Amino acid sequence: xxxxxxxxxxxxxxxxxxxxxxxxxxxxxxxxxxxxxxxxxxxxxxxxxxxxxxxxxxxxxxxxxxxxxxxxxxxxxxxxxxxxxxxxxxxxxxxxxxxxxxxxxxxxxxxxxxx
Amino acid sequence: xxxxxxxxxxxxxxxxxxxxxxxxxxxxxxxxxxxxxxxxxxxxxxxxxxxxxxxxxxxxxxxxxxxxxxxxxxxxxxxxxxxxxxxxxxxxxxxxxxxxxxxxxxxxxxx
Numbered sequence: 517x518x519x520x521x522x523x524x525x526x527x528x529x530x531x532x533x534x535x536x537x538x539x540x541x542x543x544x545x546x547x548x549x550x551x552x553x554x555x556x557x558x559x560x561x562x563x564x565x566x567x568x569x570x571x572x573x574x575x576x577x578x579x580x581x582x583x584x585x586x587x588x589x590x591x592x593x594x595x596x597x598x599x600x601x602x603x604x605x606x607x608x609x610x611x612x613x614x615x616x617x618x619x620x621x622x623x624x625x626x627x628x629x630x631x
Numbered sequence: 632x633x634x635x636x637x638x639x640x641x642x643x644x645x646x647x648x649x650x651x652x653x654x655x656x657x658x659x660x661x662x663x664x665x666x667x668x669x670x671x672x673x674x675x676x677x678x679x680x681x682x683x684x685x686x687x688x689x690x691x692x693x694x695x696x697x698x699x700x701x702x703x704x705x706x707x708x709x710x711x712x713x714x715x716x717x718x719x720x721x722x723x724x725x726x727x728x729x730x731x732x733x734x735x736x737x738x739x740x741x742x
Contacts, residue, residue, distance in 0.1 A: 520674075547728070549730075556734075557734075558720065558732050558733065559720065559732040560732075561729055561731075564728055564729065566728060575729070575731075619665055619677045619680055620665075620730065622667075622675045622676070623674050625672075625673070
């Protein structure tokens with residue numbers, strides 16, 4: 517089954533304790549992306565990756581890191597989480613076609629609470 | 632379920648009626664648009680897309696209309712069903728590498 521998976525689905529942590537949220541897709545997609553979703557602010561892009569070893573900042577990259585060492589995986593790293601990073605996080609992937617982005621498939625989401 | 636938005640515009644329709652959800656986009660250079668549906672506790676799910684060289688595209692029970700003159704996008708759902716209840720987002724892409732999402736509209740279907 518074609519899918520995007522994220523782990524963990526729920527996470528409670530404390531300020532400053534490094535954490536990683538994993539994302540994996542089995543569709544051989546080149547493009548992967550992370551979003552955060554907050555009430556009243558909708559979905560905002562954190563980072564994206566066009567392909568292996570290629571990553572770029574989105575709208576709200578501060579406080580986050582990503583890596584793309586393999587095509588299927590795109591982990592989101594919070595080196596020193598802060599309470600304002602409490603949010604619902606979504607990973608997404610898509611193929612590219614004729615140079616244009618195709619529709620993105622989203623993972624189930626990770627609910628993060630930073631105390 | 633997950634809270635998607637506390638103050639989303641809400642559209643309430645009777646089961647069987649048609650629904651129209653509107654979206655104003657911001658970038659006149661955007662050339663690809665997508666509608667997503669998000670149910671409580673789930674990630675956004677692709678519904679339909681349209682490229683800027685079209686002004687209408689139809690899917691199964693859904694139609695997207697694009698008016699580039701006024702930068703307006705709409706999603707029409709025919710014979711709305713209770714399973715259509717969700718938050719609907721439009722997203723725009725300007726041939727770059729990022730999607731920009733609208734704030735979302737909550738659709739509530741009354742049986």
